[in-house]
Amino acid sequence: MALSPVIGKLLHKRVVLASASPRRREILSQAGLRFEVVPSRFKETLDKASFPAPYAYAMETAKQKALEVAARMYQKDLRAPDVVIGADTIVTVGGLILEKPVDKQDAYRMLSMLNGKEHSVFTGVAIIHCCSKGGQLDTDVCQFHEETTVRFSRLSEELLWEYIDSGEPMDKAGGYGIQALGGMLVEYVHGDFLNVVGFPLNHFCKKLVELYYPPGRHDVRRVKHDSIPAVDTFEDLSDVEGGGSDPAGGIKGGPGGQAAVGTRGAEANGAVESPPPFPADLLGLIDGFKASKALFTACKLKVFDVLKDEAPLKAAEVAGRIDASVCGTGRLLDACVALGLLEKTDGGYRNTEVASRHLASDGEYSLHGLVTRHDDHTWELFTRLEVAVRQGPNAAAGGKVEDPAQSQQTTLQFMRAMHGLSKLTARRVATAFDLSRFTSACDLGGCTGALAHELAHEYPRMRVTVFDLPDVLEHVACFQPGGRPSERISFVPGDFFKDSLPEAELYVLSRILHDWPDDQVHALLGRLSGRCKPGGGVLVAEETVDEDPAAARSNLAAALSLLVRPRGRGRSGAEYRDLLEQHGFRDVQVAAVAGGALHLLLGTRASPP
Numbered sequence: 014m015a016l017s018p019v020i021g022k023l024l025h026k027r028v029v030l031a032s033a034s035p036r037r038r039e040i041l042s043q044a045g046l047r048f049e050v051v052p053s054r055f056k057e058t059l060d061k062a063s064f065p066a067p068y069a070y071a072m073e074t075a076k077q078k079a080l081e082v083a084a085r086m087y088q089k090d091l092r093a094p095d096v097v098i099g100a101d102t103i104v105t106v107g108g109l110i111l112e113k114p115v116d117k118q119d120a121y122r123m124l125s126m127l128n129g130k131e132h133s134v135f136t137g138v139a140i141i142h143c144c145s146k147g148g149q150l151d152t153d154v155c156q157f158h159e160e161t162t163v164r165f166s167r168l169s170e171e172l173l174w175e176y177i178d179s180g181e182p183m184d185k186a187g188g189y190g191i192q193a194l195g196g197m198l199v200e201y202v203h204g205d206f207l208n209v210v211g212f213p214l215n216h217f218c219k220k221l222v223e224l225y226y227p228p229g230r231h232d233v234r235r236v237k238h239d240s241i242p243a244v245d246t247f248e249d250l251s252d253v254e255g256g257g258s259d260p261a262g263g264i265k266g267g268p269g270g271q272a273a274v275g276t277r278g279a280e281a282n283g284a285v286e287s288p289p290p291f292p293a294d295l296l297g298l299i300d301g302f303k304a305s306k307a308l309f310t311a312c313k314l315k316v317f318d319v320l321k322d323e324a325p326l327k328a329a330e331v332a333g334r335i336d337a338s339v340c341g342t343g344r345l346l347d348a349c350v351a352l353g354l355l356e357k358t359d360g361g362y363r364n365t366e367v368a369s370r371h372l373a374s375d376g377e378y379s380l381h382g383l384v385t386r387h388d389d390h391t392w393e394l395f396t397r398l399e400v401a402v403r404q405g406p407n408a409a410a411g412g413k414v415e416d417p418a419q420s421q422q423t424t425l426q427f428m429r430a431m432h433g434l435s436k437l438t439a440r441r442v443a444t445a446f447d448l449s450r451f452t453s454a455c456d457l458g459g460c461t462g463a464l465a466h467e468l469a470h471e472y473p474r475m476r477v478t479v480f481d482l483p484d485v486l487e488h489v490a491c492f493q494p495g496g497r498p499s500e501r502i503s504f505v506p507g508d509f510f511k512d513s514l515p516e517a518e519l520y521v522l523s524r525i526l527h528d529w530p531d532d533q534v535h536a537l538l539g540r541l542s543g544r545c546k547p548g549g550g551v552l553v554a555e556e557t558v559d560e561d562p563a564a565a566r567s568n569l570a571a572a573l574s575l576l577v578r579p580r581g582r583g584r585s586g587a588e589y590r591d592l593l594e595q596h597g598f599r600d601v602q603v604a605a606v607a608g609g610a611l612h613l614l615l616g617t618r619a620s621p622p
């Protein structure tokens with residue numbers, strides 16, 4: 014008996030795991046799946062450079078592994094299995110893809126790259142449904158990927174070699190096994206642990222729900238709140254085992270990315286046609302703005318501050334603290350419970366861990382400033398998305414560029430938003446490449462110095478200058494850890510378009526270039542390139558506009574923000590690379606951090622010809 018009924022949906026099918034990995038076999042059999050193992054003979058030799066992102070490579074490899082097995086089995090006895098599952102796990106660091114080491118020296122090379130740094134582990138998975146049509150194998154491919162970030166402690170050479178000599182690294186992506194001795198190398202893991210081990214079981218089950226989600230009484234249960242749809246997890250199906258799905262049905266994509274087992278249309282005996290699959294994902298999308306607004310309102314009213322360190326509070330007590338109506342507060346608190354931001358116990362409401370960490374207005378990783386900025390500023394911009402679509406980028410704001418220095422309040426709000434975002438990504442940006450060859454850096458438009466602190470912390474020889482407008486630097490004191498900056502960090506006021514740029518070996522442009530049109534980007538890069546000595550570097554961090562449709566969902570928010578903003582424009586990773594090369598930077602290395610949300614490019618200034 015499988016714990017999850019979606020796994021149960023596969024129990025009557027012939028399922029094949031196209032993998033030699035003992036870890037994948039164990040994860041899936043422990044989940045209650047019954048399957049045969051037929052290792053794939055597909056050679057993992059696809060051209061990595063031809064993929065827009067590492068996860069695309071992993072997904073394609075997973076697909077090819079599974080297709081090879083399906084085709085071979087079909088050829089052998091003209092009967093394909095019902096479902097073939099393939100997977101491929103890779104590690105990415107500093108823009109490179111690491112697979113299994115070929116020998117000890119290769120394992121050492123990989124582990125040295127990971128040493129003391131954060132990296133991403135991607136597993137691509139392909140679930141292939143097969144059938145025979147007209148004497149030919151017919152396949153329906155469903156693919157997905159999962160990313161987990163892992164950070165290694167700083168490890169001595171001796172320890173690395175001891176680990177390599179244990180033999181464990183050799184059949185594992187990136188040269189380590191997190192589930193065994195390799196676990197000792199790991200400082201933290203963000204995301205699905207099993208994804209690192211080789212198979213993202215949670216995401217797999219969710220995909221099965223999409224594929225086998227049966228229309229029926231389940232629909233009624235899902236519309237719990239009239240404003241905020243319940244979060245859709247595979248546990249939701251626990252009481253509908255055996256209900257509704259058609260094991261023989263073909264699988265077709267539905268609206269909102271949802272796939273459903275094909276309904277049979279009118280029954281053969283002329284009975285009433287069954288209704289279409291309930292479009293829960295689509296309705297969730299339609300109502301999505303209400304969820305954002307509930308979160309914004311709770312933040313603005315400081316609900317998460319009130320519930321931060323205290324014992325649970327009743328709605329009436331919270332209402333008293335935030336000076337709001339009891340009825341309205343109760344509704345808002347329940348909405349936050351439905352959104353997973355609060356917990357409700359007999360004693361009342363209290364914050365979840367994520368709300369205390371990110372939504373209370375204080376704390377190192379608070380995103381309260383970002384939420385407030387979205388509520389006060391971005392929300393309104395997005396109401397004019399239609400204008401931006403009809404008239405093109407930058408039209409939505411009607412040419413009105415917000416001047417962050419227009420009032421102290423706006424400047425501070427902008428800085429809080431940027432600080433929250435930067436704190437989340439700064440360590441990842443600082444460690445994505447090895448920057449230890451630079452002894453000085455200048456963060457242009459470095460705002461509160463969040464990234465400067467991480468650079469100084471990560472590279473003990475490095476001095477960092479934060480260069481930003483005087484109105485911004487006036488407020489930096491309240492953002493410094495312990496109230497004052499480190500000795501190796503200095504703040505220099507100036508305008509990077511007009512004033513002389515501070516001297517540095519490495520120039521950093523983090524979330525700057527998207528804000529400017531091409532002529533100004535060229536002007537800035539021209540000044541920077543003129544100031545940078547041969548061998549010096551430029552590090553660019555940007556959200557990019559990706560033309561790959563598979564990536565579109567993940568950077569949808571960034572792409573639309575770039576459309577509605579009053580100036581500047583979205584650019585692809587390739588455009589940023591071109592810009593750097595046009596301004597004399599060579600050997601451009603690329604990396605993606607924070608689940609691909611931020612793209613990084615590191616270029617080296619070539620000697621002038």
Ligand SMILES: O=c1[nH]cc([C@@H]2O[C@H](COP(=O)(O)OP(=O)(O)OP(=O)(O)O)[C@@H](O)[C@H]2O)c(=O)[nH]1
Binds near residue numbers: 212
């Ligand atoms: O922490 C861990 N990280 C990775 C692993 C194992 O590494 C391999 C990854 O290689 P791949 O995806 O190519 O899979 P193979 O083992 O070659 O099997 P296929 O037949 O499916 O190609 C994978 O086995 C992970 O489990 C680990 O164990 N721990």
